[in-house]
Amino acid sequence: MLQSLDHLALEVKYLDRAREFYTTRLGLPVERESDTELVFRAGETELVLRRPRAVPRGGLHTHYAFSTPPSEYDDWWARLEDLEPVEHSFGSARSLYVDDPDDHCVEIGEAGDGEGSGLTGIFEVVLEVAELDRAEDFYTDLGFGVVDRGDERRRVRLAGPMDLELWEPQLGLADARGGVHVDLGFGTADPDDAVANVRDRACAVERVDGGLRVLDPDGHSLTFE
Template identity: 80%
Template sequence: MLDSLRWLALEVTYLDRAREFYTTRLDLPVERENDTEVVLRAGETEVILRRPKRVPRGGLHTHYAFSAPAEEYDEWWERLEDLDPDEHTFGSARSLYVDDPDGHCVEIGEVGDESEGEGITGIFEVVLEVADLGRAEDFYTDLGFEVTDRGSERRRIRLAGPMDLELWEPQLGLADARGGVHVDLGFGSDDPQPLVDRVRDRACAVESLDGGVRALDPDGHYLTFE
């Protein structure tokens, strides 16, 4: 069983520029850093800014969504207004979209209230680009994700798990967002080995790690289970 999203890694060109955006614009605290990575905290999830030195690299042009209390949404809009945010409404909840300096589409959505914390409280959605939607659906549902929605053109699927996961065939979504390629995701699991065994025959690679297992999915996304 997957119980949490431990990390999302993003590929960046210049660490100092990306660090400035996420710490100054979004108030994400720095947990640790070195010459190739800056690790930030968003609720229970680490946001890793990574220069491309080795694999796993971190995702390119990844669309993902931060949660924030509904009471703070207007403050976020005013704070990011100079970036010309795009806005969309889902039922009664609003989300704004801006691009970070490396072309990642960052969404901030009204999720929860101030009783759950202030500022950015976590990540509630990640979008992956896939070549074969049916193949990707089978892979991720075998890992425990559940389908909750299918796009009208049958080119995307939304699944529920530790966070919402969207699988997109190549396309432009809201705010011209794209699904990430070679995304590096880390998940918490109480028993990772049997979980990976469910997809071992379809994974491009499986590697045992100290305290966990890493799998490379058929579309080149790295998934680590700890």
């Protein structure tokens, strides 16, 4: 069983430019850094910004979503207004969308129980997949559950430690795209049990410190710890 989203890694070209956006515009402090990575935290999830020096690289043009208390949403809009955010509503919940300097589509949405302040977590990640049915089978066998399907677009929304959307190549809201070779990390009770149902369909499975790393059929890297 997947218990948490431990990390999301994105690829960036220039660490100094990425640092400026994520610290100044989004208010995330740097937890640690090296010559090739910056690591921030949103709730239980580490957001890793990584230069393309090794594999796993980190996702390209990844759409993902931060949660924020409803009471702070208007403040985020004012803070980012000069970036001309796009807004969409989902029932009573609002979300704004802006692009970071590396073309990742960053969503900030009213989510959660109103506790905390700032960006309180990552509640959605979108992956691009070549064959939706194959990807859906893979991720439901990891324990995600289907909650919604696209009517006009080939997409499916799954629920797990965060919401996971699988999109065949397309432009979504705010011209967002699903990420390519995204690097995700999950907390589990037992890494071997977590991957048992997909081991025969994974492109690769390797042991890493503290767990297992799996390459899914679309080239996304999944680490289970």
